[in-house]
Amino acid sequence: MSSVIQTDEQPGTRPERRPAGRSVLMCRPEHFSVVYRINPWMDPAQPTDTSLALEQWQVLHDTYVGLGYDVRLIDPIAGLPDMVYAANGGFVIDGVAYGAKFTHAERQPEGPAYMDWFREAGFDVQVPEEVNEGEGDFLLVGDGILAGTGFRSHSLSHEELARISGREVVTLRLVNPSFYHLDTAVAVLDGTPGQEHIAYLPSAFDEASVGVLQERFPDAIIVNETDAAVLGLNSFSDGCNVVIAARATDFERQLREHGYNPIGVDLSELLLGGGGVKCCTLELRR
Structure with a gap:
C-alpha cells in the first residue's frame, strides 16, 4: 500500500479549486427504457x-459544453437501452482504452460497441479478458485507481x-446492492x-x-444516506465545478463549504435505470 495521502481541508488553507479541462464521451438515450431488471433501481412494471x-x-x-468540456458522442444502438450509461463502456487512461466485459447478458453487446468507438477515435484498445464494467468501477484518483468489486466487476x-x-x-468491496458500481458510492472531487x-x-x-478509504482520504466528505439514495455521489467534477443530482441538497452544502461550485441537474428519469450524472459520463484521457 502506498503512503497515506494527507490533505488539508481547513478553511483558508485548503487547495484553491481550479477547473481542469475535461474530454468526455456520452450517448444520447434515444432507446432508453426499463425492460429488464439487473439492479434494484429497475422495475419494468414502472413506465418510463x-x-x-x-x-x-x-x-x-x-x-x-457550457463548462468548456470537449464532449464526444457515440451513436446509440437500438436494443441497448442502457447504452446511455457511457461510464460503463470502458476505462481510458494515457491514451489506452481498457474495454468493458459486462456481467449481464443484456448489456454485453455494449462492450464491443464502445471498443469500436475507441479504435475509431485513435485510442489503443485493450480487449478485456476479465469481467469489468469500465469507469463504473474504476476511478482515477491522483496517480492511482480505486476499483470496485462485489456486484459487477470481478477483482481479477x-x-x-x-x-x-x-x-x-486499490480494491474496494461493495456490499449494498443499491450501490452496485463504485461510482454510485464514491465521487472523485479533486x-x-x-x-x-x-x-x-x-x-x-x-x-x-x-478502513482503506479512511486511511487514504482522512478529509473526505461523508455523504448521508438520503443524498446517496438519489445517486448524489454519482457526480462529475473538474476539480472546481461538480455536477451532481439536484436533489442531493446536503451534499451540495458540503461541496460549497469545501470551496467547490456544485451544479445540480435533474436526471430522475435515468435514475429509473439505476444511473445518474457520472453513469452518463466517460472521461477520455489521452
Whole structure:
C-alpha cells in the first residue's frame, strides 16, 4: 500500500479549486427504457418516458459544453437501452482504452460497441479478458485507481487493469446492492496528485474497504444516506465545478463549504435505470 495521502481541508488553507479541462464521451438515450431488471433501481412494471430522459440528458450535455468540456458522442444502438450509461463502456487512461466485459447478458453487446468507438477515435484498445464494467468501477484518483468489486466487476479485472496501466489499483468491496458500481458510492472531487479529495458513503462498503478509504482520504466528505439514495455521489467534477443530482441538497452544502461550485441537474428519469450524472459520463484521457 502506498503512503497515506494527507490533505488539508481547513478553511483558508485548503487547495484553491481550479477547473481542469475535461474530454468526455456520452450517448444520447434515444432507446432508453426499463425492460429488464439487473439492479434494484429497475422495475419494468414502472413506465418510463424516453422523451423526458432525452430532455434531462440534454441539460447534462449542455452543462458540460457550457463548462468548456470537449464532449464526444457515440451513436446509440437500438436494443441497448442502457447504452446511455457511457461510464460503463470502458476505462481510458494515457491514451489506452481498457474495454468493458459486462456481467449481464443484456448489456454485453455494449462492450464491443464502445471498443469500436475507441479504435475509431485513435485510442489503443485493450480487449478485456476479465469481467469489468469500465469507469463504473474504476476511478482515477491522483496517480492511482480505486476499483470496485462485489456486484459487477470481478477483482481479477483489477489485476488486469494494473498490468495494462502500470498504476496502483486499490480494491474496494461493495456490499449494498443499491450501490452496485463504485461510482454510485464514491465521487472523485479533486484527482490532482498531492491534493486528492473524494466523497463517499461508508455503508456501501465492507469494513476493510472503509478502513482503506479512511486511511487514504482522512478529509473526505461523508455523504448521508438520503443524498446517496438519489445517486448524489454519482457526480462529475473538474476539480472546481461538480455536477451532481439536484436533489442531493446536503451534499451540495458540503461541496460549497469545501470551496467547490456544485451544479445540480435533474436526471430522475435515468435514475429509473439505476444511473445518474457520472453513469452518463466517460472521461477520455489521452
